[in-house]
Structure formats: C-alpha cells, structure tokens
Amino acid sequence: MQEANNFPKFRRVLVTGVTGYIGGRLVPLLLDAGYAVRVLVRGSAKRLENRPWFREVEVAVGDVLEPESLNDALKNVDAAYYLIHSMSGHAEFSQRDREAAQNFARAAAEENVAQIIYLGGLGDPESNLSKHLRSRQETGEALRQFNVPVTEFRAGMVVGSGSLSFEMLRHLTERLPAMIAPRWVYTKTQPIAVRDVLNYLVAALETPASKGEIIEIGGSSVLTNAEMMKIYARIRGLRRLIVPVPVLTPRLSSYWVHWMTPVPADVASPLIEGLRNELVVRSTLAQQLFPEIEPLDYETAVRLALERLDGHHIDTLWTDALASSQGDVSPVYFTQEQGMLIERRRKRVAATPDAAYRAFASLGGRRGWPPYTWLWQIRGALDRLVGGVGMRRGRRHPEELRRGEALDFWRVEAVEPPHLLRLRAEMKLPGHGWLQFETEERDDGLTDLVQTAFFAPKGLWGLIYWYAIYPLHGLIFSKMIDAVAVAAENPPPELATNNT
Numbered sequence: 001m002q003e004a005n006n007f008p009k010f011r012r013v014l015v016t017g018v019t020g021y022i023g024g025r026l027v028p029l030l031l032d033a034g035y036a037v038r039v040l041v042r043g044s045a046k047r048l049e050n051r052p053w054f055r056e057v058e059v060a061v062g063d064v065l066e067p068e069s070l071n072d073a074l075k076n077v078d079a080a081y082y083l084i085h086s087m088s089g090h091a092e093f094s095q096r097d098r099e100a101a102q103n104f105a106r107a108a109a110e111e112n113v114a115q116i117i118y119l120g121g122l123g124d125p126e127s128n129l130s131k132h133l134r135s136r137q138e139t140g141e142a143l144r145q146f147n148v149p150v151t152e153f154r155a156g157m158v159v160g161s162g163s164l165s166f167e168m169l170r171h172l173t174e175r176l177p178a179m180i181a182p183r184w185v186y187t188k189t190q191p192i193a194v195r196d197v198l199n200y201l202v203a204a205l206e207t208p209a210s211k212g213e214i215i216e217i218g219g220s221s222v223l224t225n226a227e228m229m230k231i232y233a234r235i236r237g238l239r240r241l242i243v244p245v246p247v248l249t250p251r252l253s254s255y256w257v258h259w260m261t262p263v264p265a266d267v268a269s270p271l272i273e274g275l276r277n278e279l280v281v282r283s284t285l286a287q288q289l290f291p292e293i294e295p296l297d298y299e300t301a302v303r304l305a306l307e308r309l310d311g312h313h314i315d316t317l318w319t320d321a322l323a324s325s326q327g328d329v330s331p332v333y334f335t336q337e338q339g340m341l342i343e344r345r346r347k348r349v350a351a352t353p354d355a356a357y358r359a360f361a362s363l364g365g366r367r368g369w370p371p372y373t374w375l376w377q378i379r380g381a382l383d384r385l386v387g388g389v390g391m392r393r394g395r396r397h398p399e400e401l402r403r404g405e406a407l408d409f410w411r412v413e414a415v416e417p418p419h420l421l422r423l424r425a426e427m428k429l430p431g432h433g434w435l436q437f438e439t440e441e442r443d444d445g446l447t448d449l450v451q452t453a454f455f456a457p458k459g460l461w462g463l464i465y466w467y468a469i470y471p472l473h474g475l476i477f478s479k480m481i482d483a484v485a486v487a488a489e490n491p492p493p494e495l496a497t498n499n500t
Contacts, residue, residue: 011078012037013080014037014039014113041062045059065103074107082117097139119197121136121154140214149211152213156192158193160305178240186226188224189222190223199290216286230242238459340455341466348448351489356449357418359485361415380409383428390409410423431466433454433455434453435453438452
C-alpha cells in the first residue's frame with residue numbers, strides 16, 4: 001500500500017553491508033523504487049566515493065560492534081537491511097556475529113524501527129548444520145531478541161558474477177579440466193539468481209505479511225554441485241571430467257580451493273563445510289507471500305551472470321581499491337575478483353582531469369602506445385598471423401573518441417570525458433580483456449590517474465596465458481601510466497593547443 005503522493009510506505013531505509021556483494025547491488029534498486037536510502041559504513045564515507053550512487057544516499061559512519069555508533073544511523077529510519085556476516089574459519093566468528101546482530105537489533109528497537117530485513121542461509125535447523133550455516137541462522141535469532149519485526153530470508157548459493165560461492169564453483173570449473181571431487185559435490189542444493197534475491201529483498205518492504213517470518217528462497221532448479229559444474233562447463237564450451245573420491249576432507253578441499261581460486265583457505269573452509277548440508281527449500285511461504293516473483297532456473301541464472309563478462313556491464317564487475325581513512329593510495333593493486341584478474345595502477349599528477357583525460361584519450365593511432373609502441377606492434381603482427389584484427393585499424397580522429405568505434409585492436413566501450421575511457425580488446429585472446437583509464441579530482445588541485453587492466457580468462461589456458469605474460473604486462477603498464485602522466489603534466493603541442 002502506498003500513500004497518496006506515491007511514495008512507498010517506507011520512506012527511509014538503512015542498508016548495511018553496502019561494500020559487500022548484495023548490499024552494493026541493493027542500494028540502486030531501492031533508489032530507483034523511490035526510497036530515501038541511508039547506508040552504514042565502517043571507517044570513513046570515502047570508502048564509497050567511487051560508487052555511482054554515492055551522492056544519492058545519506059552516509060552514516062558506524063560499526064555494528066560499536067553499539068554507541070548505531071543509534072544515529074538508525075534514527076528516523078523506517079526499515080533496516082542487515083546484510084552483515086563473517087566468512088571466516090576462526091572460532092570466534094559465530095560469537096562476534098551474534099554480538100553484532102544484538103547490538104543492531106537493540107539500537108533498532110530504541111529508535112522504533114518498524115522492520116529489519118535479513119538475508120541468512122538455507123539449511124534444516126534440525127539437521128547437523130555446519131558452524132557457518134548454524135551461525136547464519138543464529139544471527140537471525142539474535143536480530144529477533146528485541147521485538148523488532150524481522151523478515152529473514154534464507155538462501156543457498158547465490159548465482160551472480162561476484163557471489164563468493166558461485167565464484168568458487170566457476171573458478172574450479174574454468175581452471176581444472178579434470179577434477180578430483182569430494183563428497184560435497186554430490187550434495188543437493190537449490191541455487192538462486194542474484195536478481196531474484198534482490199527482488200525478494202525489495203518486495204519485503206511492501207509486504208507487511210512478511211514481518212516476523214522466516215522465508216526460504218531458491219531458484220527453480222534443484223541440483224548437485226557436480227551437476228552445476230557440468231552445466232556451467234557446457235555453457236562455457238568446456239569439457240570437464242569429475243572423478244569422485246571418498247577421502248578428501250573439507251580442510252584438504254579448502255587448501256585445494258585456496259590454490260585454484262581467489263578464495264583463501266580460511267574463507268573456503270567454512271564454505272565447503274556447509275556444502276555437505278542439503279540446501280533445499282522446504283516451504284512454500286515465498287510463493288504465498290510474493291507470487292509475482294518467479295525464480296529463474298540455474299542455467300538461465302548462469303547465462304545472465306556470464307553476460308556481465310561480455311563487456312557492456314564490466315563496470316559492475318569490480319570494486320575499486322579502497323583508500324584508507326588518511327587518503328593514501330596504493331600505486332599498484334592486483335587482485336582476482338568476480339571472475340576477473342585485475343591489475344590497477346594509480347598515479348597522482350599535477351594536472352586537471354581534462355588534461356589527464358586528453359593524455360590517455362589520444363593514445364593509439366599515429367601516437368602509438370608509449371613508451372613501448374614497438375612491443376604493441378609485435379603483438380599486433382602476431383594477432384594478424386592467427387587471423388586477428390592486428391593494429392592496422394588505427395583511429396578515426398587524433399584526439400576525439402566515440403563509443404563503439406575501433407582504436408587499433410581495441411573497441412571503445414565507454415567514453416565519459418573527462419572521467420573515464422574503457423577499451424575492450426579485440427585481439428585473439430583465451431578470454432576477454434579490457435583496458436580502462438579514469439581520473440579522480442582531488443581537493444588540493446591534483447588529479448589521481450587510475451589505469452586498470454582487466455582479464456576474464458577462459459579455462460585453464462586463459463589463466464596460463466595471463467601469468468605467462470604478466471611480467472611483460474608489469475613492464476608495459478607501469479611505464480604506460482608514467483607516459484600518460486607526463487603527457488598530462490606537460491602536454492605535447494597538439495594536445496596543449498586544445499587546453500585553451
């Protein structure tokens with residue numbers, strides 16, 4: 001039910017966990033639905049400055065383990081999303097999660113919040129649940145201790161590019177042609193698309209009957225983990241062999257995952273331990289309360305997740321390196337995230353964002369790719385030998401770029417003067433690659449120049465390719481950002497002319 005002015009019943013909502021996977025995607029949906037959104041972040045609001053919705057939300061700085069910081073964040077809030085949980089093998093994580101939830105629920109009660117919405121984990125509470133799954137459900141119980149109505153959704157694997165459990169599965173499938181499979185790959189589960197999770201979370205605000213309920217949600221497919229891997233492999237055009245063994249323990253499996261995926265062992269261990277439990281929806285309450293939501297099947301969810309690697313949505317596939325509260329930035333940052341190998345470099349330049357933009361937007365064509373244009377030309381020649389486009393296409397205009405046009409062996413995917421240029425690689429690669437430049441204006445008159453190379457490898461050969469050329473990339477890209485910085489601070493005559 002909505003008021004006469006068409007505002008939703010809940011006007012202001014608080015979202016926690018906005019630096020995480022679900023929270024970061026939920027915020028823009030709430031804004032689009034017309035809600036006033038306040039977000040809770042630890043440390044400093046600067047952690048969110050690179051989010052596209054940053055200027056559309058209120059930012060409250062606080063910590064759920066510091067009760068005194070929560071009341072102001074929850075003041076005049078109608079509903080609050082609790083999207084915080086630990087993913088760790090450390091023994092104390094469960095107690096810490098309960099304490100955090102109790103602090104939050106107590107402050108919500110003191111500020112008369114009408115509803116808490118929480119995303120927990122599936123699993124039969126009467127069964128021998130893993131410590132992690134048990135903790136997720138205990139967190140829901142802690143949130144209910146102070147008489148604020150709680151809507152608790154329980155989900156299994158969330159299928160989306162960036163979801164921890166899905167990324168573990170996709171990396172294992174991509175990188176291992178043959179896999180020694182422990183018992184947990186034959187456990188049944190009911191994966192759910194991230195868009196369906198988000199739809200449930202938003203719909204709960206306008207569904208009063210959901211208050212006080214525990215609602216199990218899942219997609220339309222019930223599969224084993226092995227079946228999910230095989231479906232993923234088929235979609236990606238990969239041939240994979242799974243060999244079952246009875247002796248691979250969760251601890252040994254976590255080390256295996258540690259070396260073959262970006263997921264560290266202390267995070268993989270509780271996740272794998274939970275995979276021994278059947279994560280299947282046992283109740284029809286979700287259908288009764290939200291009949292308008294028709295969950296997707298697993299294959300469709302995977303295809304939608306992989307579309308995010310095709311290029312048009314690459315900006316949603318990664319999270320910027322977070323600056324510290326002192327504003328320090330790391331000059332080089334390498335990580336694996338959401339299926340991507342990401343190599344980011346930063347350099348502070350004594351130039352305006354416009355000058356920095358002109359410096360990198362004029363790369364290619366006759367100017368080349370300094371300072372090692374000859375190496376790029378060799379790469380272009382090799383590309384032509386194997387039927388690729390090479391570097392013969394050049395560029396249409398010496399300084400101006402348009403979205404969709406060719407630039408040597410790149411395609412201009414996004415151009416937003418003077419802030420961003422993103423190029424998609426069209427040379428022959430065992431995967432998909434991008435090169436992105438950004439400018440970030442500072443209060444002291446300087447500009448942070450950010451250069452990022454992204455690579456989404458396809459299969460084991462894609463991973464081998466990346467690491468084989470990584471030393472060369474380190475040389476080329478470190479010198480490239482230096483050359484762009486020099487051109488920004490001391491523009492050549494053809495660029496300096498445009499500064500007036």
